[in-house]
Amino acid sequence: MTDPAAAPPGGRSRRRRIHSPAWAGRNYTLLTASAVVTNLGSHGALIAAAFAVIESGGDAGDVGLVAAARTLPLVVFLLVGGAVADRLPRHRVMVAANALNCVSQAVFAVLVLAGDPRLWQMMLLTALGGTAHAFFNPAAEGMLLSSVGGDQAARAFALFRMATHGAGIGGAALGGAMIAAMGPGWVLAVDAAAFAVAGALRAFLDVSGVRPREPGGGLLSDLREGWAEVRSRPWLLAIVAQFSVVVAVVATAEGVYGPLVARDELGGAAPWGLALAAFGIGTLLGAVLMMRWKPRRLLLAGTLCVFPLAAPSAALAIPLPTAGLALVMLVSGAAIEVFGVAWMTALHQEIPEEMLSRVSAYDWFGSVAMAPAATALAGPAENLLGRDTALWGCSALVILVTAAVLLVPDVRNLRYRTKRVSGARPGSSADPEGAVGRLG
Template structure:
């Protein structure tokens, strides 16, 4: 049976290449995240040092996201993605050599982490725009669920394998594997077919492009309110996962191996969530998705106790399942509501807002632990996730956003422009509460 006949009819060349490249990237990246943390700890670093290295990666990611989004709507997106993969390959390769050579210095690890974050800043908006333009509205939900299932399935293997490799041969080799994964995924993305993508009209300059993207972003209360919510959620969950989690694992669970198992359970949950979303099409997309953010408070609470490894694994599985329901609902909503030619810029504002507080959170995680204690800090993380998620449910558009019937795909397989609701919405509420600015 050929590859073409084995895949679904809606999974075209670009979708297949993007999914394969994401699988390769995530196999390396999930292990590398654990490896970077334990590289700092094994070099004699403290929890504060772990937070500084994590902040060094996320700070340039936040700073360059808006420029990356504007470039991705102006240049061929696949070229932006390949260039970003090349930068990540070089930065992770140098990080691996540094660790394998012994006695890595904190400033060196921070510098290389910052290079990796810069690559991601240009990659993320281009990747989202490329993925969403590769599928039609009719199959969008199923396509996003399958993509995320494949990506997160690779994350399970990457986290488990990475934890085992760190325990057996050290973090340096795991970082080297991640560098090789970036090289392979970049090569795959170089073969993306952009001949069917409509040429974009030149804009009035970078500032004009950014201003246009901001207008699209700010005109939608459902969009900016959830991004504000996630600026807090991503910050506190990131601090718990990148700083407090490894420390709890080291002190109470047995080190990198058990922590990798817990992260693998989270990945397993995301696969189950994706499988669910391949069959389930909730009508109120954002209401269902937002309710599924509440379980993200559970891992911080379990680490605060600290719960036994078995309990932590179950909690991570449940939170992974729930957040995947949100993820697919969010991508489907963005696909439905945002014009394709402006998508990367809007996605950049989404990423920028969601990640804006992460560098600060990871940088101050160590000092906060010294000030109030690890247990109190973790309980604070759990409370913040709960409070901001409850707050976003007060936004009418979040409660009322509904799935609309997909328009007929345009000729050539391009994604059709999303329909704009008018004052004459049908009585069945198919466009109830949707703000288009």
């Protein structure tokens, strides 16, 4: 692709040079566009899956089992997915995963539209989707982290997240409205189509300039190297452990109890879709903030912004009316986006390019490791403790584990740098003639 800086003056290329950031090259643009398409479908599909279970006669335990079926394959296959993504061309792994997501969601949609989905069928299909995500997520994160230069990384990640969260806002609101008007089956069908389009876009990603992996050990060796990278960094290990709890309780509160509270207290799917859309608006606002703000102590600022994730569970426990719940979700969305951009910037700054997918896999693994058990136990916990008590417990756990992470010195002291200490990432400002830089 022609470098915009080398284009002749006066034409369309000049206008693109003026208006397009230097780091927004081909891969970054394709990754952003495909993620926008995926988010438009998947945010509504998550709501649709829960209501498909409820409308088929399921209870909280059944909703939890389907949610667990989605996350269990992530736990089983994520580390393998990270090793595969660091060994094979990442874009091929992403396209194959999108194809599996497309097929599984299409079959799910047909079963729901036919009117008699079985619980085991819904669990199997969501498990296939979770397997696809286990291979997709490390490949996608490694691809994104290596697609931008070091000096503008934080801004690039904020813009990426702002675009995808903006799509999530529309997807959640549209999904809730479509479920109320047409039922969950059509939302699942839209999600299948979105995966097909996104996979086609990702097929055009260019990895020709990425340095090939040196021949070496097999899968187990790759996994050991990834674990050694994680273990050597206390800040990384601490936050991965923290989010194993945070994600589990948030998934339980918002993935299982949220739709049930919406059904019993708020009037159905549409108010819950509005609340999730408010969370998306909050993430959009947080991304706008991070386009301009580069906190010097990256992880301290980010970790402090995890505390507001305790608020939605409390709001559901009370429960607040729809407007109050939406406001709480808005604030928590903005706060967690500050963490998200700070976290991606820290990974980009500190982790070697050839290790990105494996480290991302351990990161994802920590985030989802406890979620299947937590969501599967949501029904029994509700029966034993009551829904309100279970939700208050979710809030308390978020606060406790986040406070514990602040005791780690590296979390408090890791600072933003414009250049990497040990070597330059391909295409970064310290390697302007590198592989990724040429892709733009």
